[in-house]
Each structure stands twice: as structure tokens, then as C-alpha cells.
Amino acid sequence: MAPEGPEQQSVERKLEDDDYPAYSMGRAAEILGTTPGFLRSLDKAKLITPLRSPGGHRRYSRYQLRIAARARELIDAGTPVEAACRIIILEDQLEEAKRINAEMRARQQG
Template sequence: MTGSTSSTPADRLDDDDYPAYTMGRAAEMIGATPAFLRALGEAKLIVPLRSAGGHRRYSRYQLRIAARARELVDAGTPIDAACRIIILEDQLEEAQRLNAELRQHNEAGTSATDGA
């Protein structure tokens, strides 16, 4: 979770990972049904945190993922395929980020030895 351990309740408003939204509010925000959010949870695309009373709570980050899934489903993609697409997109983005970091690291090492 982002943020420091000594954060105030107001700091949580800026935290993308803070589970601030109830299932009903989350579904309303992305224009879906609670059943759709439950299906995403069953597919393990997003795993909501639970309140002390056991109610599902969603973060802004999870809502962005759910909104992307809804776009794909609305375009005719089956929900299980939509979840897989999003997971693969995320893995590709991470691999590209790591590749860019390695390239920068290698270029920095090469330029340091070129001057020797």
C-alpha cells in the first residue's frame, strides 16, 4: 500500500490503494452491477479487501481495472477472456518497464567504460 505508516485519515484520500468504496458505490462508479464486481473477484482479477463487518471494499486502483474489464465486456469479450487480457496487459507493461530499466543500466555502464 502506498503512503506512510503515520498517515492521517485525510492522507488516505490520495491513496490509490486505500479500499474506500463499498461494492454498491464501486459498481455505480463504473456503471456495472455488484454481480459484475463479484465475477471479477471470482476470476481473481481484483480481490477486494473486507471491512470489519465482512463487506467488500474497493480501491481506486481496483476500480480502474474493473472499468477496463467492463469496457472489454461491453465490446463483446467474455468476462474470463477480458480478465486474462488485462492480466497480460499488466504483465507486458511490467516487462517493458523492467526492460527499459535494464537498458538504462547497461547504457550507463557502457558509457562509464567508454571513457576509460
């Protein structure tokens, strides 16, 4: 087995990176069981902003796909797109605040 070189390490980091824009719009829609139009609507609502390839094509990360999947759940349950996006943003902010609070408590105790 050949030793890992810098290129192999870079590939592995990208594969493990939740924020790496690895999925085309078509593939992302297929994974989510939705349409490219649905993904465009989330971009328009500013819930997720995919990176663009040099050719201008949208590229999605695993993290963005999880957010889109959550939006899909809410919308399928009858929540309007704008409200679903706001709910997800607030959920994300709450989780971040909880993480910061836990870190602050740990520093105070330690």
C-alpha cells in the same frame, strides 16, 4: 490555519494511495455504472480481489476500479468475462515487463 498533524498526513496519504480500499461495493458499482453482481463476477474470476472490512464487506481501491472499468469495456464489446480477465492480466504483465526493461536499460546506460 492549523499545522498538519500525523492524522491529517495519514488521511492525505490514503486519499492519494491508488491501492487504499476506499470504496464500498455499492459505491464502486455506481462509479462504474454497473451492478454489484458484475464486481462479484470479477472477484470470482480472480481479476480483482477486494479487501474486506471488519464486517466482511468488500472494499475497492481506485486501481481496482480502473481494472474493473477496463473489464467492463471488453465485456461490453462482446468478450467473455474469463477472456477479458485474461487479457487484462496479460496487459498488466506486459506493462510491468516494459517498466523493468526500461529500468535495466537506464542502469546499463548510466
